[in-house]
Amino acid sequence: MRVSNLLRARALGKPTTRSKVRNRLAGLGATALLFATLGVAPAHAVEALVVLPIKLLDTSGEPTDQAAQHAERLVRLADGLATDLTRAGLYRATRLPADLLRRACPSEDGACLLKAARARGADVIFIGVVHKSSTLILQLWARVVDARTGRDLFSRDLNFRGDTDEAWHRAAAFLLSQIRDGGLEDR
Template sequence: MRDRRSRSGDVSQGITALKASRVRRRLIATTAVAIGCAWSLTAAAVPSGKTVAMLPMKLLDTSAEPTDQVNDHTRRLEVMGNSLAADLSKAGVYNVVEVTAADLKKNCPSEDAKCLLQTARQAGASYMLIGVVHKSSSLIMQLFMRLYDVKTEKEIFSRDLNFRGDNDESWRRAEVFLADQFVNGAHDKEAKAPH
């Protein structure tokens, strides 16, 4: 009787792990498509003083950690988005208009690319900034940022950052580093570099 139960438990755990693995792969593939994960830089970056619509930051958590961190992650995403918008605006390089999650849900519930670009246009922006944080474990985090020209609908800048630790300080450092990339024109230098 014990052997059957333990074998049955092993099979159940194996099936659950397989399903979780499939879900993770689908989530990663969906996120990669949604933000153009592997695209390269295609044009010059945003000219100084232009308006950028910043969409709410998203989280893809494939860590399968048992602890519920939804509240912490929701707060960190909001803080990261607000801080990035403030840092970009404060530097005087961009005029950042934040699109709220409520506005996005109301105006673009499907969140498909065309609808997101239309939402940025309606906000009066020439450019749209999308960010996704991927948590693959409690130690390994990635931040994917994509900047699009709203008129041409083309990606013009991308940055993929890795950072360690899922805590307020590690998220803050990732945001500060990313803001510095925009403000100090790292993307301009890349765009002008020979390909």
């Protein structure tokens, strides 16, 4: 645009090519600043997941009482799973403490478990059971279910070897990768 035409356009209050570009750049800058300040919302809201206390079924027949060690490992497994699922951005995960669950559902029937988890704000529920059949062989049954319907959304039966802290830690890491990479069934 020539200088005389530019001056005439400004005098008449008409937008010029330069002012249009400047306005667009200002708008883009404001939008970028807004996204940088507020962050971009995810395409879908992160669901609330409640991790129920993980149970142990020990049919190994070992003479040594390992109840205290197993209780610790079960709590660490549940805590770690809730923390890691939240950290990965997959869920807003919390644990339902065993004492609260015992008071709410003494019989631990399915309908009561769903109700107790929903009362804690759950959209989905993690249910886990570890079966120790011998010193070396353990199996972890893991389910994620819809808190409203009770329908399985994710189901894995994982075997791991060794009843040690390291073996349990590796099993937990593998379970997390299965949940992260396996995805849940569409509801």
